[in-house]
Amino acid sequence: MFKLLLIEDDATLFSEIQDRLQQWSYAVHGIQDFGNVLQEFTTVKPDLVIIDIQLPKFDGFHWCRMIRSHSNVPILFLSSRDHPTDMVMSMQLGADDFVQKPFHFDVLIAKIQAVLRRVYNYSSDAITLKTWFGAAIDSDKNTVTLNGEVIELTKNEMFILKKLLQHKNKIVTRDELIKSLWDDERFVSDNTLTVNVNRLRKKLDELKLGRYIETKTGQGYMAAGEGQ
Incomplete structure (x- = not known):
């Protein structure tokens, strides 16, 4: 079972995504302290990180940098912002893919599966x-x-x-x-x-x-x- 770390501060959206992903046999972990994401990442040791851009205290770009300084774990961004520079910035920081909110859940699943296949089937x-x-x-x-x-x-x-x-x-x-x-x-x-x-x-x-x-x-x- 793959472990996913979902860094999303919208509790309703987090629960919805977690429920749907668990139906696909993914173990989904959340964040308790959005000021201490890196420590929780280190504790969970996820196989993939899904991260929103707009977060409390520090944005997703900040935490992507922090995670990339410690790990090459695949990272998938979620964002309700539609500016093209957000996608470019996420890729430049080392993200593996980008999903625009609102999204169809089938698209999210397809992207997660594609990332996991190419990362762990080398x-x-x-x-x-x-x-x-x-x-x-x-x-x-x-x-x-x-x-x-x-x-x-x-x-x-x-x-x-x-x-x-x-x-x-x-x-x-x-x-x-x-x-x-x-x-x-x-x-x-x-x-x-x-x-x-x-x-x-x-x-x-x-x-x-x-x-x-x-x-x-x-x-x-x-x-x-x-x-x-």
Whole structure:
């Protein structure tokens, strides 16, 4: 049974979501002290965090930063705010997906299932990567290491990197990446993929590897192979 931490201060909405998720055999935990979310997160050790943006004391962006500083657990944002920058900000902070309120519960379930599948089913990926331009790729730890320097990737970022390296020197279309990452492209904006790829490239830049992930305008992305 997956443990979910639902960080939602609206008691009525929390109870409704909790009841529905428990029907799908998820164990749903709430927050008692919204000024001490990180400690409760550490105690629960959830498999996935669902977090509202508008919260008492500190907003969801703050707690996303705090959680990301300690863990790569998948994070899904809920928000009644409809400004595009909220989605962009959440992805830049390391969130895995974003659900706009009000939402159809089937959409929420589909997104939760998609995130859990791609995060916890990595062993089903047939490709085994060792090195890339001298960098060691560790998909179990979600790290890339070069000359003693280590960068940590989120599950999404590592998935994208592995997918591109599986097809080195070939274009992987945006549609293919979206379908692979989110299972059903109806529930994902095109901008979400852009944010994830840009975040991956920025991290790889720390190892001077970002230049090897090329954007093919109007098509998709391509990872260069050695010797290029």
